[in-house]
Amino acid sequence: MNMMTRHGAALKIENCGKTFADGTCALARATLDIGQSETLVLLGPSGCGKTTLLRIVAGLETPDGGGRVLFDGKDLTRQPIEKRNVGMVFQSYALFPNMSVAENIGYGLKLRGLPKAERAAQVAELVALTNLGGLEDRRIDQLSGGQRQRVALARAVAIRPSVLLLDEPLTALDAALRERLRGELNDLLRKLGITAIYVTHDQAEAMELGDRIVVMRKGAIAQIGTPREIYFTPANRFVAEFVGAANIVEAPIEGGELILPGGRVPVAGPATMSRAVAMVRPETIAIADAATTGLAGIVDGVRFAGDRQRIIVRDAASLPLAVDAPNTIKVRTGERVGLSIPPDAIRLLPDEG
C-alpha cells in the first residue's frame, strides 16, 4: 500500500434526501462535496440521519427522486453497493464468524479473484498495519472489542476502496480504549490518505478525526466547517451547545457592551441591539479580582477535573456561567469573583426566538 499519498475518489452528494416507506423523513435534501483523501465527519445526536446519509453514499439506500451520488464525477446513484467499491466499518463490526481473522481481511480480495499468494502478502501487510500480528488464525469470537474493530477496518481498506465509510466504529468500546483507538485510527487514516466519511455522535472524536465536520440535526445539516470553525464560530445555538461546552447568554447590547445583571462586557460587532444571543466558551473566561473587571458574580460551585476545574458563577448573567480555570486557582463557594472575557471570545448567534 502506498503510504502518504492521496487515495480514493472525490465525492459529490447532490440533493440527496430520504423519506422511508413508512413516511419517516430521515434526511432533508442535502448537497455535499468531499475532496479526495479528505476525512469528513458526520456529527449529531442519535436519530439525526447520519447513518441514513452514509447508507445513501454506500448504496444501501436509494435517495429520494432527483438525488444523485457521484464518485469522481461518475453518477453511481443507480449502482448497488457491490459495484461501488466502498469500504464499510459497521458499529457492530459485522465480522464473519465463520472465517478467521486473515480470511475476514482477505475476503474482498478473494472475491476479486486475487491469487492466493498475492492475497496472503496483502493480508500480511494489513495485519502489520493494524497491529494484529499473531492473531491471523484466531476466530472472531476469540478477539477483544478493540481487536475486532481493527479487523473490521483492515477488511474494509483491503479492497482499496474509493471511499471508506465508518459508522460509529468506536461507540461499542469502553471509554479508555475508545480514546486510544481514536488516536490510532487518526494516524491510520492520515497514513492511508483515503477519502473517508466518519459517523459519530461524539464531538471529541469528530474534532480529532475530521478535516471537516458536518453537524446534523433532525435530518438537516446545521453547519459544515473545519473543527476550529465549528468550535469557535458555531452557526447557531444548536451547534454551539452540541460541540463542546457553551454559555449562552441573552442580553441587550448598548454602546458596544453586553449589558448583564453582573456588569458590562465589551463585544465586537454591532453597537446596539435590543436582544442579542451570545455564546462564550468556558475556557475563554478568566477569573480575576472583582475590583478590576466590569463583570462580577458569586461562586456557586467548583468541580475539580484534575487538569482543570470548572467554576460555576451565578448572578453574573441571567443564567449561571461555567468558567474553566487552571487547577491552581483557589476560589471558595460563596466568594465574589470578577470575570474577564476578551471581546473576540464572545460570539453572537442568530436569534432563534
Place this chain on the structure above:
Amino acid sequence: MSHKSFVWMCLLPLAAVTAAFFVLPMAHLLVTGAEGPRGLPEYLAIIADPRYRATLLNTVLLAAATTVATLIAATITGLFLQRHRFPGRAVMIAILTFPLAFPGVVIGFMIILLAGRQGTIGDVSSRLLGDKIVFAYSIYGLFLGYLYFSIPRVILTIMAAAQKLDPSLEEAARSLGASPWAVLRDVVLPALAPALVASGAIAFATAMGAFGTAFTLATNIDVLPMLIYTEFTLAGNLATSAALSVGLGVMTWLILALARTFTGNSVAAAG
C-alpha cells in the same frame, strides 16, 4: 443439605424417568432381539440377509433424499418468506405449515388424492398425454409424503434462524463486492448451518422411522418400519422385529452423528 446433594436430589426423578421409559424398554428390546431361534446372530441378519439389507439401503436412501430435498426447498422458501413482505404472505405461511398437525395417515391419504388411481395428476396427465401417471403407491409417493411432512417443520426453523441473522453481515459482504450468490454461500448458509443440521436431523430421523404414511399408501413398500410391522404382526417374529428396531435406531443415530461431525466445524464457528 449441601448444594451438591441438593442437585443430586433433583436429578433423582430424572434418573427414575430415564430408567423407566428409556433404558428399561430399550434393554428389553435388545434382549428380545437376541432371544430368537438364531440367538445373537439375529442382529447380523439385518446386514447378512439380502432382503433386509436391500430394505435398509432403501430406507436410508429415501430418508437421505427426503432430507436433502426438504432442506433445499425449505431454505429457499423460508428465506424468501422471512425477507419479503407481500400481500398474501401470512396466508401462504399458514398454508405451508398447515400439514404440521396431520398424522402420517392423512398425509398418505392426501398423496393418494394427488397421485393415486383417481388422483389429480392421473386425471390431468391422462387428458393431456393420454397416459395416466400414478405413483402414489410406490416409493416416490412415499418420498412426496415425507416431503409434505418435513417441509413445514424445516421452514419454521429456517425462518426463525434467518430472523436472527445480522443484516449488516450481508451488507458487509456486499460492500466487499460479494454477489448475491456469494453472500448466500459465504454468509447466509454458514449462519444457518446449525438450524439446517438440527432440522435436517429431524427430517432424516422422521423419514427413517415414519410408518403411517407408508402403511396408508401400500403394505408392500420396502422400508424398514414396514418390514418391522410385517415381521411383528403377520409373521409373529418377535426377535427379528426387535433386532430390526434396534438396527433402525443405531443406523439413524450413526448417520446423524456422522453428519454432525462433518458439519461440526462450520457449526461451531457460526455459533
